[in-house]
Amino acid sequence: MPLRFTLRQLEYFVAVGEAGSIAKASEQVNVSPPSISASIAQLEAEFGIELFVRKHSHGLSLTAGGRVFLKEAQRLLSDADALHDVAGDISDKVRGPLSIGCLTTFAQLVLPSLRRSFENQHPDVRIRQFERNQGQLLEMLLRGEIDAALTYDLEVSQDIAFEPLMQLPAYVMLPEGHRLGGRDVVMPEELCEEPMILLDLPHSREYFLSAFRDKGLRPNIAERTSDIAMMRSMVANGFGYGVANMRPLNTLSPDGKPLVFIPMGGDLRPLIMGVALPNAEHRTQAMDAFVKHCRNFVGEQGVIRK
Structure with missing residues (x-):
């Protein structure tokens, strides 16, 4: 009998599993808590397992089975994102998800305006943003948790490519x-x-x-x-x-x-502000478009003084 579940339900489950509470997950995926609760209940009913232990004072914690299920759900969502990338490359259309990190010291000056202008040009790209310090950004890049990071050329390893954008004394x-x-x-x-x-x-x-x-x-x-x-x-x-x-x-x-x-x-x-990316032979259409947009944005926008 075919399984009746959706990738969206898995996305909500992963968000709760990573955040540790429905309230935090609701903020991340911009969906109401009741909708997330209903999706998790449907998954539990469909697969016949309990994914979370409900604790009134401490939110939710994954069961042993829930932890295994979380890893497989993350893998499945990653594979689904890869299908978006392949489709974008085949159709020559900029689409799919992008996870972008930004250095906390200038995120508020650069990221909102840059993201807004990029999404206006490419409405089929879905961006998730993360503001972190330099060490955290480099770790997230190496672990594959983000696709790129707007940051400085500080302690960038050989495993990371760096596209320079601007020199800042x-x-x-x-x-x-x-x-x-x-x-x-x-x-x-x-x-x-x-x-x-x-x-x-x-x-x-x-x-x-x-x-x-x-x-x-x-x-x-x-x-x-x-x-x-x-x-x-x-x-x-x-x-x-x-x-x-x-x-x-x-x-x-x-x-x-x-x-x-x-x-x-x-x-x-001087420090060099740029886009840090994992070293890879192939970049998606969305990633190439984002790097190009960053170059144009820095050259045209007046958010900082050189």
Whole structure:
């Protein structure tokens, strides 16, 4: 007797299995919780197994059978996505799913506008986005959890291809009225006595600190944060200076206070923003279209200052 289930039901089941709750899965797939609950119940009835243990205070947890079922459902959905890719290549049409990661330090400046313009041009492509730090993005690429990542050329291994988009030098971020705010350039030596608000993210922090370490200097780290918006607000409110490579067109902090961006002198190399992808002989039509769109977007849009 043929099985009566849909890929959509499997998608909802996988979303719940990965998220650990129907509420979180509902946000991810943009479907109401009752619809997801009904789909899971239909799968359980169809296959005659219990997929989840219901815990009122702790959400859902997979049963032993549910964990096995989850792996097979993930594989089946991956195979179904591959069919979309093949169909797109055969028809020469840009379609199918894309999972795109973006570095947290500039995701809010770049990703929404870039994604909107790409999806307007290619409505048959479905994008899922992830904002992560550099280490997490590289791991997700190597594990095949995302198709590409908008990020910097920091610690990119030989297993990952990197398509450069834009060169971004380092800037010193200062509050308005700071004694160094009128300079054309600020050297690391001039900052050693100033309190520093360090953007404390894997790979990023080592890059920023190398501006001092390579000169035998030690910065005065007053605060650390993994949130660039918090760093901007801390700087704007006079708690110290920051160092960043992304200089937005709007130089106000999140709480509305003005910031000053001065080029950083010394030997700190500019970072290259680009698209990181797994090394592969073949790329889908959707992936090629996304990389091309990124190149055009960076060249035409005014979301950041070079």
